[in-house]
Amino acid sequence: xxxxxxxxxxxxxxxxxxxxxxxxxxxxxxxxxxxxxxxxxxxxxxxxxxxxxxxxxxxxxxxxxxxxxxxxxxxxxxxxxxxxxxxxxxxxxxxxxxxxxxxxxxxxxxxxxxxxxxxxxxxxxxxxxxxxxxxxxxxxxx
Numbered sequence: 001x002x003x004x005x006x007x008x009x010x011x012x013x014x015x016x017x018x019x020x021x022x023x024x025x026x027x028x029x030x031x032x033x034x035x036x037x038x039x040x041x042x043x044x045x046x047x048x049x050x051x052x053x054x055x056x057x058x059x060x061x062x063x064x065x066x067x068x069x070x071x072x073x074x075x076x077x078x079x080x081x082x083x084x085x086x087x088x089x090x091x092x093x094x095x096x097x098x099x100x101x102x103x104x105x106x107x108x109x110x111x112x113x114x115x116x117x118x119x120x121x122x123x124x125x126x127x128x129x130x131x132x133x134x135x136x137x138x139x140x141x142x
Contacts, residue, residue: 002075002076003073003074003075004073004074004075004076004094005071005072005073006030006032006048006071006072006073006094007032007069007070007071007072007102008030008031008032008033008045008048008069008070009030009031009067009068009069009070010028010029010030010064010065010066010067010068010070011028011029011030011031011047011066012028012029012066013065013066014026014028014060014061014064015028015061016057016058016061023053023054024053024054024055024057024058025051025052025053025054025057026051026052026057026060026061027049027050027051027093028049028050028060029047029048029049029050030047030048030050030070030072031045031046031047032045032046032047032048033045034046048094049091049092049093049094050072050074050093050094050096051077051093051094051095051096052095052096052099053095056096056097056098056099059099060096060099063101064099068103069101069102069103070099070100070101070102071099071100071101071102072094072096072097072098072099072100073096073097073098074094074095074096074097074098075094075095075097076092076093076094076095077091077092077093077094077095078090078091078092078093079091079093
């Protein structure tokens with residue numbers, strides 16, 4: 001069984017991309033706090049790469065912003081590619097299938113969306129190689 005449930009904060013504003021065949025996709029990362037902390041140390045977080053396709057990608061890009069909490073379920077997907085230098089690189093992503101808001105709607109927020117959006121598990125498109133790399137997260141405030 002390959003199921004993942006995560007709650008975290010977006011590390012950057014999600015940016016909608018389209019494949020050559022016109023499919024919507026978004027690749028972003030979320031910071032998920034670890035459940036434990038050592039005494040005297042600051043809380044740690046894991047940064048997890050997320051990919052969403054089609055209507056789920058459209059929904060995320062329209063209604064979520066950097067720093068906002070998001071809950072999602074999906075499955076782990078691994079892959080590999082050869083970089084410009086000829087080195088083999090491996091990828092590890094969560095393919096988001098269901099996303100939900102974790103925070104109440106802000107009064108200054110003009111968004112009018114349902115509290116959650118669910119899609120059927122969609123197969124990964126054949127032109128997955130057209131995806132862009134994960135945005136840099138060096139400028140994170142946390």
